[in-house]
Amino acid sequence: MSPDSADPTIPERFLAAFQARDWETLRGLLADEITWTMPGTGTISGTAHGADAVVHRARHIAGQGLHTELLHILVGARGAALSLRNRATAADGRQLDEYLATVLTTRDGRITAIDSYLSDVDGMSAFFTTP
Structure with a gap:
């Protein structure tokens, strides 16, 4: 790992924990003060503050039968x-x-912020809505 680049294993471990629904491992990757921003008006939109809220959001997303493909x-x-x-x-x-870009900001081996950028904000908002 170059001193001018972040640890490439953190995003790999983040995605592996999400796909495996391993919430304890996911929680261990997160800084306590983490925020996760998501555009739109769906039930997962806005900013989640704190590691527990981020894990709760990840669980909610995964609970909708999401299949995530790493590009x-x-x-x-x-x-x-x-x-x-x-x-x-x-x-x-x-x-x-x-399609989306999930940007992970890291510090001292932990994820301190997640920012999601979506190709279809309206589609995500419509999918993640309370019927």
Whole structure:
């Protein structure tokens, strides 16, 4: 690992924990003061504050039957971006098919912020809504 780049194993471990629904491991990667911002108006939109709220959001997202495909991991000086494709079908037939960048800011081996950028904000908002 270059001294000018973040630890590339953190985004790999983050995604592996999310896909395995291993919430304890996911929680261990997060700084206590973490925030996760998500655009839109859905039930997962806005900013989650704190590690417990971030895990709660991840559990909610995973609970909707989300299939996440990793396209790329891009490493920067202060973190990494995960290029992903998310797909899911709700019980009532609503579908989600979006590309996103999940940007992880890291410090001292922990994730301090997550910022999500979506290809279909309206589609995500419609999928993650309370019927």
